[in-house]
Amino acid sequence: QAVVTQEPSLTVSPGGTITLTCGSSTGAVTSGHYPYWFQQKPGQAPKTLIYDSSNKHSWTPARFSGSLLGDKAALTLSGAQPEDEAEYYCLLHYSGSGVFGGGTQVTVL
Amino acid sequence: EVEVVESGGDSIQPGGSLRLSCAISGFSVSRIDMTWVRQAPGKGLEWVSIIFNGGGITSYADSVKGRFTISRDSSANTMFLHMNSLRADDTALYYCVAGPKNAYWGQGAMVTVSS
Numbered sequence: 175q176a177v178v179t180q181e182p183s184l185t186v187s188p189g190g191t192i193t194l195t196c197g198s199s200t201g202a203v204t205s206g207h208y209p210y211w212f213q214q215k216p217g218q219a220p221k222t223l224i225y226d227s228s229n230k231h232s233w234t235p236a237r238f239s240g241s242l243l244g245d246k247a248a249l250t251l252s253g254a255q256p257e258d259e260a261e262y263y264c265l266l267h268y269s270g271s272g273v274f275g276g277g278t279q280v281t282v283l
Numbered sequence: 284e285v286e287v288v289e290s291g292g293d294s295i296q297p298g299g300s301l302r303l304s305c306a307i308s309g310f311s312v313s314r315i316d317m318t319w320v321r322q323a324p325g326k327g328l329e330w331v332s333i334i335f336n337g338g339g340i341t342s343y344a345d346s347v348k349g350r351f352t353i354s355r356d357s358s359a360n361t362m363f364l365h366m367n368s369l370r371a372d373d374t375a376l377y378y379c380v381a382g383p384k385n386a387y388w389g390q391g392a393m394v395t396v397s398s
Contacts, residue, residue, distance in 0.1 A: 270335075
């Protein structure tokens with residue numbers, strides 16, 4: 175089974191910009207992995223922010239954007255707000271099965 | 284309004300069986316892909332299984348393959364996860380994820396496997 179890697183933790187200043195990445199042990203992440211990004215706050219169910227690399231749901235704040243960056247999937251937060259402090263997970267798909275990354279704890283400080 | 288509600292979580296001994304249910308309102312379970320995701324206490328998310336729309340093709344994580352079975356009942360608009368040969372490392376909060384592009388998550392059903 176593939177291993178999906180994320181930064182364990184990142185810190186951003188209020189109003190600042192931060193990029194989280196999502197890599198695959200099998201090689202470059204492509205659109206064919208249908209990358210997803212989820213946000214989870216303590217005690218809450220996850221929320222789906224980004225699907226298929228860069229598409230947003232209606233509830234996804236405009237300050238979040240997804241992309242393919244080099245050989246990884248990326249989630250960029252531009253203009254961080256205190257309420258963005260959370261754990262962020264990426265999900266990649268491999269021939270119909272999914273694998274989550276270990277999550278990135280984002281601190282807004 | 285879309286609702287996703289899991290039920291069936293329980294405490295159970297190793298080797299036992301359990302069935303989780305995921306009741307959906309707001310769209311038809313037969314028209315969308317539906318997924319189970321679990322989260323062990325204090326740990327990250329783990330993808331468990333998916334049932335695809337249309338023909339109902341299924342897929343499983345290696346950790347549950349051969350022990351868990353995903354299914355759905357279109358008449359009840361409900362998805363199920365049948366879990367056999369449960370082990371201590373299956374202890375987790377099990378989330379149902381449904382809707383177009385994994386849009387909607389339930390609040391989870393807790394499964395505790397312990398002697």
